[in-house]
Amino acid sequence: QLQLQESGPGLVKPSETLSLTCIVSGASISSSSYYWGWIRQPPGKGLEWIGSIYYSGSSYYNPSLKSRVIISVDTSKNQFSLKVSSVTAADTAVYYCARAPNILNPFDNWGQGTLVTVYS
Amino acid sequence: DIVMTQSPDSLAVSLGERATINCKSSQSVLYSSNNKNYLAWYQQKPGQPPNLLIYWASTRESGVPDRFSGSGSGTDFTLTISSLQAEDVAVYYCQQYYSTPYTFGLGTKLEIK
Numbered sequence: 001q002l003q004l005q006e007s008g009p010g011l012v013k014p015s016e017t018l019s020l021t022c023i024v025s026g027a028s029i030s031s032s033s034y035y036w037g038w039i040r041q042p043p044g045k046g047l048e049w050i051g052s053i054y055y056s057g058s059s060y061y062n063p064s065l066k067s068r069v070i071i072s073v074d075t076s077k078n079q080f081s082l083k084v085s086s087v088t089a090a091d092t093a094v095y096y097c098a099r100a101p102n103i104l105n106p107f108d109n110w111g112q113g114t115l116v117t118v119y120s
Numbered sequence: 121d122i123v124m125t126q127s128p129d130s131l132a133v134s135l136g137e138r139a140t141i142n143c144k145s146s147q148s149v150l151y152s153s154n155n156k157n158y159l160a161w162y163q164q165k166p167g168q169p170p171n172l173l174i175y176w177a178s179t180r181e182s183g184v185p186d187r188f189s190g191s192g193s194g195t196d197f198t199l200t201i202s203s204l205q206a207e208d209v210a211v212y213y214c215q216q217y218y219s220t221p222y223t224f225g226l227g228t229k230l231e232i233k
Binding site: 046047048049052060062064098104106107112113 | 121158160168169170171172175181213215217218219220221222223224225226227
């Protein structure tokens, strides 16, 4: 059974870089045509897609965040990662990692999410 | 970006009654080459991640009760819960995956009347 688990610091200072990792278990991150994505949800608000990556490293980003975001994949560790630079309070959110069966597909498996708070 | 507009923002329905949630996209999410609508519905309960209910606008995800159904095409879509159960209390989101950036509606909060 596929499981995704986000890990990383829960507190980040303004102007610093937010770094999260999604550990994938129960399936190979290199298998089939899966895309692996990051989605965030500010407290009490809606969902925002950040970006997605294929195991080869091919990636797609939300233009609203593209200049500050890097998504990478480590197939040897079966995990993928998110970095958001120059964070502000507006980046405070629950960050989810998720899987889509292919590009232009919905997300059918999600991690439990991790709250990242930007504080000064 | 494709803007997804959901209505209503919140909805209170009696147990056993029908609940209907609407979603409108700012442009068509129907791919003419395969006649598929790139539209999904998710259910999110407090403290939990979103859970995929419906994809391709009307295909129920495995394990989703058949009281949940999706309909619509092009720019106008509907999620219907035929007989509301207590465990259906949640926020429901529509999402387009027709093009990146993928975008979500702001959500509809469903409660028991």
